[in-house]
Amino acid sequence: MIGVYDYIVVGSGAGGATLANELSAAGKRVLVLEKGREMRPGSESKAYSVIKSEVEIWLAECLGGTTTVSMGNAVRSNLGKRLAPFFDEAEGELGVTPMPIEKMGPISRQMLDLSGEWVLMPKCIDFSKCKSCGSCAYGCPHGAKWSSRRYIAKAESRGCKVATGTQVKKLVLKSGRACGVELADGKTCNSQGVVLAAGAIETPRILIRSGIEAGDGLFADTFITVGGLKERSFFNREVGMPFYLMRDGYLISPHYSSLLQAQLHSKGIACSPGEIVGFMVKIRDEPSGKVTDSKVVKWCTPKDIEILKKGRSEAKGLLLKLGVNEETLVESHIRGVHPGGTCHDLVRSIEEPYTDFEGLFISDASIIPGAFGLPPILTIIACAKRASSVILGMN
Numbered sequence: 204m205i206g207v208y209d210y211i212v213v214g215s216g217a218g219g220a221t222l223a224n225e226l227s228a229a230g231k232r233v234l235v236l237e238k239g240r241e242m243r244p245g246s247e248s249k250a251y252s253v254i255k256s257e258v259e260i261w262l263a264e265c266l267g268g269t270t271t272v273s274m275g276n277a278v279r280s281n282l283g284k285r286l287a288p289f290f291d292e293a294e295g296e297l298g299v300t301p302m303p304i305e306k307m308g309p310i311s312r313q314m315l316d317l318s319g320e321w322v323l324m325p326k327c328i329d330f331s332k333c334k335s336c337g338s339c340a341y342g343c344p345h346g347a348k349w350s351s352r353r354y355i356a357k358a359e360s361r362g363c364k365v366a367t368g369t370q371v372k373k374l375v376l377k378s379g380r381a382c383g384v385e386l387a388d389g390k391t392c393n394s395q396g397v398v399l400a401a402g403a404i405e406t407p408r409i410l411i412r413s414g415i416e417a418g419d420g421l422f423a424d425t426f427i428t429v430g431g432l433k434e435r436s437f438f439n440r441e442v443g444m445p446f447y448l449m450r451d452g453y454l455i456s457p458h459y460s461s462l463l464q465a466q467l468h469s470k471g472i473a474c475s476p477g478e479i480v481g482f483m484v485k486i487r488d489e490p491s492g493k494v495t496d497s498k499v500v501k502w503c504t505p506k507d508i509e510i511l512k513k514g515r516s517e518a519k520g521l522l523l524k525l526g527v528n529e530e531t532l533v534e535s536h537i538r539g540v541h542p543g544g545t546c547h548d549l550v551r552s553i554e555e556p557y558t559d560f561e562g563l564f565i566s567d568a569s570i571i572p573g574a575f576g577l578p579p580i581l582t583i584i585a586c587a588k589r590a591s592s593v594i595l596g597m598n
């Protein structure tokens with residue numbers, strides 16, 4: 204880690220890995236500091252961190268961050284006009300393709316037939332390698348799903364240094380300028396600039412510990428999974444979320460959740476994972492949460508509850524049409540796996556991630572101004588690509 208660096212990038216997830224790759228490609232000397240360890244592909248679910256709150260937040264802390272456990276969904280958002288070329292570039296690099304119908308499992312196909320309005324999910328999965336094992340959210344064991352570890356590997360081949368198991372505590376600020384970071388063990392690393400990309404929960408904490416106010420406006424794309432029993436369906440072994448239905452304020456998509464088994468057991472219904480089918484209902488939640496140095500508070504507003512109610516009712520209707528027995532209908536507790544928004548007011552805009560501190564940039568889900576209720580990885584990558592062109596003065 205000792206060396207002379209132009210930029211320190213904190214975090215190796217969607218935002219951090221993209222920046223590391225882009226800045227290294229431009230010949231910059233880059234050091235990535237990553238709190239988590241490098242995991243064996245397919246074992247990244249061991250790196251899950253589950254944050255308790257009314258809306259439970261899930262993320263992964265390892266090399267590649269939360270991208271390693273994503274469902275492989277890669278959807279564009281309509282944020283920021285100047286992001287368009289970067290979305291194009293990102294889609295090409297990630298090999299984004301609509302979910303092929305022939306790779307869908309039999310239950311997903313039955314679900315598709317229930318309505319003509321579905322949109323095939325754009326996936327960053329190489330379907331020539333995909334074994335349709337349904338393990339995306341545990342980490343892909345077949346090297347088929349894209350994760351930001353690919354950008355990290357590219358960056359390393361360009362001379363970027365990566366230190367895993369290295370937690371950043373706070374910034375080193377001198378006369379209003381970011382010139383390095385202090386690690387949890389008290390050591391410091393110096394650089395000409397710092398990019399914070401530790402995600403929407405940890406980036407604001409690094410700022411708070413550095414004496415900068417941050418952490419308000421947390422959204423999570425709050426969701427539940429509604430499910431029930433369908434014997435010998437083996438839906439748990441199908442590619443998850445192969446298509447979605449967009450409604451006003453919420454999205455519905457086929458989704459297996461292991462949490463439903465416990466719900467069924469508590470109703471006195473014994474079952475195995477292969478008998479459970481379900482739909483995710485994901486809402487564009489209001490930014491009701493807050494991150495502090497020691498706590499995350501995220502709840503559902505009355506409007507969120509109302510929209511969840513509508514989505515739940517629609518999901519139940521679809522499950523009944525699929526032949527699920529009404530008495531077996533259950534739902535998971537409320538979760539959020541797209542935390543964002545907690546630093547959006549600290550940057551000039553999502554397209555210009557400057558802060559009030561010279562040399563300090565933020566480029567991760569924390570700068571997204573509000574929930575858009577869709578998978579955010581592609582947007583975070585497009586923003587990070589745009590950020591690197593801003594940093595390199597090419598805007």
Ligand SMILES: Cc1cc2nc3c(=O)[nH]c(=O)nc-3n(C[C@H](O)[C@H](O)[C@H](O)COP(=O)(O)OP(=O)(O)OC[C@H]3O[C@@H](n4cnc5c(N)ncnc54)[C@H](O)[C@@H]3O)c2cc1C
Pocket residue numbers: 213214215216217218219236237238239261262263264265266267268269270271272273274275276277278340369370371372400401402403405406409540541542566567568569577578579580581583
């Ligand atoms: C189960 C699941 C499925 C998902 N599926 C999808 C999907 O299909 N499509 C999609 O678009 N999105 C999906 N998401 C969400 C998506 O993965 C995240 O929104 C995205 O990865 C966030 O990017 P980020 O750069 O903000 O943070 P992250 O990718 O979380 O990266 C942050 C990194 O910073 C590191 N870090 C944290 N604190 C420190 C510190 N103090 N010092 C050093 N390093 C630190 C972390 O360990 C982590 O590696 C999913 C999330 C989950 C949990």
